Amino acid sequence: MLTRPRTTHSVIHLATAIALVLIFAFLTFRAEAATAISKEEKIKAAMVFKITQSITWPQRISNLSVCLMGDENINLALKKMDGKLTEGRRISVTHKKTSAPLHRLCDMLYIPHASKLDLNAIMQRIGNYPLLTIGDSEQFLTQGGMIALIRTGSKVTITINRKAVDQANLKLGNALLGVARTIN
Amino acid sequence: MSKRALPSLLAASIALATAVQAETADDDFFEYSLQELIALDIPDVTSVSRKQQRQMDSAAAIYVVTDEDIRRSGVTTIPDALRMVPGLQVAKLNANTWSVSSRGFNYVFANKLLVLIDGRTIYSPMFSGVNWDVQDTMLEDIDRIEVIRGPGAALWGSNAVNGVINIITKKAADTQGSLISAGGGSEEKAFGAYRYGGTFGSDRTEGFYRVYVKTFNRDGNANADGSDARDDWKMDRAGFKAEWKTDDDTSWSFQGDIYEGTTRPALMIFDENQPAKGVQTFTDQDRDQKGGNLIGNWKFAPSDTSDYSIRAVYDNYQNFDYRITEKRDTFEIEFQHYAKLWGSHDLVWGLSYRGTWYEVSDMRHITLYDKNKMDKHRFDQLYSAFIQDDITLTPDWTLTLSSRLEHNDYTGYEFQPNARIAWKATENRTFWAAVSRAVKTPSVSEHAVETKGITFYRVGTLPIPTMFSIKGNDDVKSEKLTAFELGYRELFADNLRIDITGFYNEYKDLIQYIGSNQCVFNNAIAFPYxxxxxxxxxxxxxxxxxxxxxxxxxxxTFNNNLEAKTYGLEFAADWQVNEWWKLQVNYSWLQVDAKRPKNGTIPQENENLIEDLSAHNVANLRSSMNLPNGWYFDAWVRYIDNLKNARVKANTALDLRIAKQINENIEVSLVGQNIFENRRQEFTESFTGIVPTQIEESWYAQIRWQF
Incomplete structure (x- = not known):
């Protein structure tokens, strides 16, 4: 009579322990996933968000579609913009394949350098459509990208490819131009 | 350019002084402006991200001169860069001596202001001020100059009574590659600097270094009649900085400079051994100065919520001056611990020790003595402990309490508490208030230095040289300040920033000059006058x-019998007019009311001296234009009201800079300083024997080449 409840208790303890371990593992995993976003990535994501407030598209936009590519960590930071309001528009952040009709689906596109995507192919697909492209390397700009968020030493700098922006008929605001370096 | 993000060294050290908004682990920066984002420092991923504070939210009157401000203003010296800071008054006495002051007491003995370069204090206790002529580095390597007006004593210690100027050089990681900067012109006869930055160690150690050399030869100012004052200025300098990590949690840095140079200040002296010669003016006495420093930093950050750091500084300074030859060695070590406790407390405490060794000789006009006996050596020590707690009361209210306890050889223990509160009314609107107590402890110059034959009575009607000899007083106490500050900042529409600060300061036990009855010249006879x-x-x-x-x-001699009240307003605005044009304006208003004891024999002059040192109104307007095709055009107009004590009239100066970015790596520029005026007297004083000279219009051309 005394042993049964004990066994039951042991089972309960064991189950509780396993559950706790699982919860702990889950929490740790979550925590890791959360902290895996570096400060640099957070800053870049915040810059992208601020840039959305400083762009005028030639067409009327009610929902701002920000498209992500590749499976880089920064996408996690960028996804946090999803649902935020910018200049009265709701931001939606979605992941797209390179083969998608980007110019119809996206108003902004973030292409991480590390993703090793075929940049030329993407750029050709976009053409001169009013789709703002943001990357994170000098090379991105020379291949026709519009805005690069480049880590320089301990800071993130913003460089604008003026020609590409103008060709796409996009207008940049003063808040952005005031802090960015412009190349032609 | 961003003045708005309170940069990270501030976070690493002074941040402690101000109320800040804590950066939590899940802060996404989405509420920061672009200007703030580009100014954020990315710490090493594993090292502690000590709270990043926005200047916007800080509970102190802070202004940041950025590297871009320095470049685009065309200044060639650190004190000239400080002219753009609201609330500071900068005046040039001769070609290489400045008076830099904050909130009053504008004097060459600017002893109520603490100036640091990378955490190394550059205050000269013997001179009771800063020898700006030897404070330099490659200007391109300066990351920013953070200026806190008002007391910073709780965190920084005595002398941080009216302000702290923190000159911070870039990280070695941010100065990689080669940079040549060279040029010449009418006053800047020739200057050149070369820096190289590289890496060392493995990927794991993340080692970066840079080395630099710099040299310049500057022309002297002019005399009142337009002739050359011959106070030329030459200086050579070299230095290095290295940073690395020994494991994920431990980072190190090591840096140093050496310098050597000559200035030739014109001196007015009276030699007691040649009384028949009267007051003589020397224009050919070289003042050679040399020195060097080493700074080591160690930081161990086992977690995001706790870190430990130690900084050790060694500084050597040698001054071969006609008035005195001075050699000084300073060693300082500081320990600091930061911990985030119970979620809402950011606690920092620290301990520090400083020892200063003096060796003097050739004491012609400045004498060091001990108990009325001339002394060739002296050793001073300073111990201090400080603590600060930053309490996040609610997401919008932050309270900062801090205090310092210090023990010095002159006045014993000093206690300097400070309370600050910041209210973030909206995302882009902050109000703050602060109450602080700070003391200015006497330095060796006020305790044990005697000057003779260099301070002349300028309204003398007698046909013979009339002068003051000034002897320190062993009993002189600390000067005490109670300060009240109120501030308001607002960011309008991301392109207009406004910052207004008001202050009311009450000083007690201010040091003043009083007559003594001890003659200092040999064989002198005293008589009543x-x-x-x-x-x-x-x-x-x-x-x-x-x-x-x-x-x-x-x-x-000195005593502590004067009181004073100062109050004023400081206003600064940055306006990004459009994509290519930025305007920065600031204006400072200052009133000083000194009070001598009622029933003493203290003359009215002592009140006047304090009241008339500073200008009542100072204003700056800077315009920066980014023109097409890589052209840049900058203009800077500055106004300073009259300096009654120095008998200098109100004046307005104009600097212009035009630059062309030829390609990504080469920039050429032409700078005009103090243009459209022949020459201008900015300052006079009568306590150092240094003859005031006049600033001339200056033009120079410069090339900066990065590769």
């Missing part, structure tokens, strides 16, 4: 021969 300020009283005068005097000397 009618005190014109307080008839029918008399003061002691000394002379060689009362029947046929060759000179008259009024021996003077």
């Amino acid at each position: 009618p005190d014109t300020a307080n008839p029918p009283l008399t003061v002691t005068a000394c002379t060689n021969n009362p029947l046929n005097p060759a000179y008259l000397d009024f021996p003077t």
Whole structure:
């Protein structure tokens, strides 16, 4: 009579322990996933968000579609913009394949350098459509990208490819131009 | 350019002084502006991200001069860069001596201001001020100059009474590659600097270094009649900085400079051994100065919520001056611990020790003595402990309490508490208030230094040289300040920032000059002399021969019998007018009201001296234009009201800079300083023997080449 409840208790303890371990593992995993976003990535994501407030598209936009590519960590930071309001528009952040009709689906596109995507192919697909492209390397700009968020030493700098922006008929605001370096 | 993000060294060290908004682990920066984002420092991923504070939210009157401000203003010296800071008054006495002050007391002995370069104090205790002529580095390597007006004593220690100027050089990681900067012109006869930055160690150690050399040769100012004052200035300098990590949690840095150079200040002296020569003016006495410093930093950050750091500084300074030869060695070590406790407390505490060794000789006009005996050596020590707690009361309210306890050889223990509160009314609107107590402890110059034959009575009507000898007083106490500050900042529409600060300061026990009855010249005879300020009283005068005097000397010493109130307003605005044009304006208003004891024999002059040191109104307007095709055009107009004590009239100066970015790596520029005016007197003073000279219009061309 005394042993049964004990066994039951042991089972309960064991189950509780396993559950706790699982919860702990889950929490740790979550925590890791959360902290895996570096400060640099957070800053870049915040810059992208601020840039959305400083762009005028030639067409009327009610929902701002920000498209992500590749499976880089920064996408996690960028996804946090999803649902935020910018200049009265709701931001939606979605992941797209390179083969998608980007110019119809996206108003902004973030292409991480590390993703090793075929940049030329993407750029050709976009053409001169009013789709703002943001990357994170000098090379991105020379291949026709519009805005690069480049880590320089301990800071993130913003460089604008003026020609590409103008060709796409996009207008940049003063808040952005005031802090960015412009190349032609 | 961003003045708005309170940069990270501030977070690493002074941040502690101000109320800040804590950066939590899940802060996404989405509420930061672009200007703030580009100014954020990315710490090493594993090292602690100590709270990043926005200047917007800080509970102190802070202004940041960025590297871009320095570049685009065309300044060639650190004190000239400080002219753009609201609330500071900068005046040039001769080609290489400045008076830099904050909130009053504008004097070459700017002893109520603490100036640091990478955490190394550059205050000269013997001179009771900063020898700006040897404070330099490659200007391109300066990351920013953070200026906190008002007391910063709780965190920084004594002398941080009216302000702290923190000159912070870039990280070695941010100065990689080669940079040549060279040029020349009318006043900047020739200058050149070369820096190289590289890496060392493995990927894991993340080692970066840079080395630099710099040299310049500057022309002297002009005399009142337009002739060359011959106070030329030459300086050579070299230095390095290295940073690395020994494991994920431990980072190190090591840096140093050496310098050597000559200035030739014109001196006005009276030699007691040659009384017949009267007051002589020397224009050919070289003042050679050399020195060097080493700074080591160690930081161990086992977690995001706790870190430990140690900084050790060694500084050597040698000054071969006609008035005195001074050698000084300073060693300082500081320990600091930061911990985030119970979620809402950011606690920092620390301990520090400083030892200063003096060795003096050739004491012609400046003498060090100990108990009335001339002394060639001296050793001073300073111990201090500080603590600060930053309490996040609610997401919008932050309270900062801090205090410092210090023990020095002159006045014993000093206690300097400070309370600050910041209210973030909206995302882009902050109000703050602060109450602080700070003390200015006497330095060796006020305790144990005697000057003679260099301070002349300028309204003398007598046909013989009339002067003051000034002797330190062993009993002099600390000067005390209670300060009240209120501030408001607002960011409008991301392109207009406004910052307004008001302050009210109450000083007690201010040091003043009073007559003594001890003659200092050899074989001098004392006799009573009618005190014109307080008839029918008399003061002691000394002379060689009362029947046929060759000179008259009024021996003077210090006491703490003066009080003063200062109050003022400081306004700054940055306006990004459009994508290519930025305007920055600031204006400072200052009133000083000194009060001598009612029933003493203290002359009105002592009140006037304090009241008339500073200008009542100072204003700056800077315009920065980014023109097409890589052209840049910058203009800077500055106004300073009259300096009554220095007898300098209100004046307005204009600097212009035009630059062309030829390609990504090469920039050429042409700079005009103090243009459209022949020459201008900015300052005079009568305590150092240094003859004031006049600033001339200056033009120079410069090339900066990065590769």
